[in-house]
Amino acid sequence: MTRITIFPLTGAVLYPGLQLPLHIFEPRYRAMVSDALARDRRIGMIQPQRPAEGAPLYSVGCVGRIGDVEALEDGRFNIVLSGLSRFRTLRELDVTTPFRQVEAELLPEDESAVLAPIERASFEREARRFAEAQGHVVDWDQVGRLDDVSLINGVSQIAPFDPAAKQALLEAPGLVARCELLVQLMQFFGRTRDDDDEGATLQ
Incomplete structure (x- = not known):
């Protein structure tokens, strides 16, 4: 099990081995990026089940590592997330941070899989x-x-x-x-x- 800071964003899906560019402008998510950069640079992308504040989350997302970072003068960020592993949420944590966090299990990937x-x-x-x-x-x-x-x-x-x-x-x-x-x-x-x-x- 692992603790993951999550970025719930409708329509944004990340896969292991792929990259996702993001423009971060909301204060809570600017805080999320700053926190991630100070720790392990990891953020979990996951979709909310509906586009509403605090909406329930789908169970599966993908954790990525922040690679390229452009910190803008007004506090916004342009970042590129590189997908590391899919994860399954076990429970959402009760936190004091402005951004949401979950306890999750990482899902194994068969990197040798091929199609016929x-x-x-x-x-x-x-x-x-x-x-x-x-x-x-x-x-x-x-x-x-x-x-x-x-x-x-x-x-x-x-x-x-x-x-x-x-x-x-x-x-x-x-x-x-x-x-x-x-x-x-x-x-x-x-x-x-x-x-x-x-x-x-x-x-």
């Missing part, structure tokens, strides 16, 4: 369809050089899905399960975007 060639090909095919439908320009040669974990987690982190879908991807139990869910979500959001200009939501 047919799974990789199926994913890339669906990703091309989805990107074209969304009007995104993608360097597919660069995509082809990514390892399976970086590819699936990277797309999961940046995909334009709703918060519930992004949370489901983060909680997926392993690379293959996350890849399968990602394909399903691209198909779902791709179809509904075609049918409804306002898009769709899983919430």
Whole structure:
């Protein structure tokens, strides 16, 4: 078990091995960054279940380490978090700090996980369809050089899905399960975007 300072932010999901740039401007989160820099530089990204003050949290997040830091003259920060490990919240702690803290267990990652060639090909095919439908320009040669974990987690982190879908991807139990869910979500959001200009939501 470990104590983690958390940054609840709807739609912001971090994965181990990936980076997340953040602009920190609220006083409590400026205090959070200052505290983290003075200690272990760790902050846990986790989504609230609804965008409200003190809202319940989803159970799974990802702890990251602050790498690049730009401290602005007015007290704001620009930081880059590098993902270290997913975690599961066990309980929220009663604290006097302006920012929230939890007791959590770190979740192991299978760093050697790979997709079967047919799974990789199926994913890339669906990703091309989805990107074209969304009007995104993608360097597919660069995509082809990514390892399976970086590819699936990277797309999961940046995909334009709703918060519930992004949370489901983060909680997926392993690379293959996350890849399968990602394909399903691209198909779902791709179809509904075609049918409804306002898009769709899983919430």
